[in-house]
């Protein structure tokens with residue numbers, strides 16, 4: 001039997017509130033715990049497909065997470081791996097195929113034959129389908145970073161697309177690669193940014209992320225402790241953790257006052273929350 005856990009939104013120290021936080025009214029409105037559908041409802045649907053995202057929205061996810069990289073002809077496509085084998089019937093690197101070639105691939109049968117019609121979506125297609133019904137956490141894959149920063153670099157295309165679609169208030173852009181975050185902050189300071197890490201943040205990293213004005217810090221659950229979460233809260237960041245698929249881990253992280261949870265199964269975590277608390 002689990003103890004009931006009281007859930008309250010965090011209150012940031014005003015001196016640390018950064019520009020992105022103040023400008024992210026939709027994010028700010030999300031009270032903790034925020035449930036984030038990791039690659040959509042990937043428990044029941046093939047990850048990073050329109051079917052998985054639609055299901056996650058219908059399951060009540062406040063935010064959906066997806067991964068983007070570039071096709072050979074420089075379109076932003078939604079797929080986690082750098083290669084096609086695991087989640088499609090294609091082969092080789094994603095960035096060596098044109099969008100038209102990628103669109104011919106079956107992105108669903110690997111999961112279940114009934115999803116054979118699923119295709120690798122473009123970022124625009126996902127954003128159009130979600131249509132503001134949930135916030136979208138767009139993770140830019142580290143491998144898409146280009147030191148030369150060409151005019152059609154992924155981070156530049158992303159900012160242009162979000163501005164054109166008037167969705168700058170409805171997204172949270174994250175990456176393991178902080179140079180993406182630096183570049184995006186310089187392109188549009190209204191966009192909320194998040195650093196992802198599988199390691200704890202030392203003081204100098206925290207300071208540079210504060211200077212960058214990130215909104216949240218996304219950490220692998222295995223490295224989090226109450227002290228680390230407090231340090232990150234004191235720095236002004238919300239703390240979201242990945243990837244939480246077990247109630248017992250969820251409960252531990254709630255006790256640490258983690259603010260949001262990437263999960264493959266929103267329905268499971270929503271069930272764990274019950275009527276306002278974590279219990280059986």
Ligand code: G3P
Nearest residue numbers: 065067139196218242262
């Ligand atoms: O953003 C949280 C999580 O998605 C990071 O890891 O490998 O699932 O993209 P990965």
Ligand code: MG
Nearest residue numbers: 065066067139
């Ligand atoms: Mg991801």
